[in-house]
Amino acid sequence: MASEGHRIGPRGFSGGRRNRRSFFGSPGAQEDGLRQGVAGRAFSASFSSSSLGGSWLIVPILGAAAIFQVVVVPKSAVRGVYPDLILLLVIARSLIAGGRGAVSWAFVGGLWMDVLSGGAIGASSLALMATSLITGIGHNAIFRRNSFVPFVAALSGSLVFSLIYLTILVGVGYRFPLGPLVANLIVPATLYNGAVMFLATPVLNRLPEKANYP
Secondary structure, three states: OOOOOOEEOEEEEEEOOOOHHHHHHHHHHHHHHHHHHHHHHHHHHHHOOOOOOOOHHHHHHHHHHHHHHHHHOOOOEEEOOOHHHHHHHHHHHHHHOOOHHHHHHHHHHHHHHHHHHHOOOOOOHHHHHHHHHHHEEEEOOHHHHOHHHHHHHHHHHHHHHHHHHHHHHHHHHOOOOOHHHHHHHHHHHHHHHHHHHHHHHHHHOOOOOOOOOO
């Protein structure tokens, strides 16, 4: 057992108050170390999930998801319609961490979508960020574990994303046959996204809300 003058503290083995200077150096060195520790914690916190829910890891993670969306997901198409993996990931993230926690996912995922699809850069990011804030309303430990909450979030999120995305494209000069687009693409894709989210709900509900996700 350590003596009263030397004990095991939260920072390891340290001397008592009278001997602390001999272990940690001069008071100036102590202050420098304290400042460095505070700066280090602040730097680390900027990469934690509490900082807009993201870190630099979301760039390769969502990049891989976007490539998977372009290369693999179309093979699951039904009458030319397939789910939107990036959109579903952003919605799932908003349900787990709240809308603000998914904003960085929406921004990065949207950029990947636009780069790989050749669309207007930034349009998908804006639409996804708005979607994440709206679907984040379902972020609640009780309601999130209701099987219909992710399903409804996927349906509403898909419609919100499509509406905002098309509005942005029209604003920058794109033109679409609105009726056929809604009937043949937006509605079927919305239902497809809802079905995928419903099937993924058991896995989604096993993810802890307090985990240090990227």
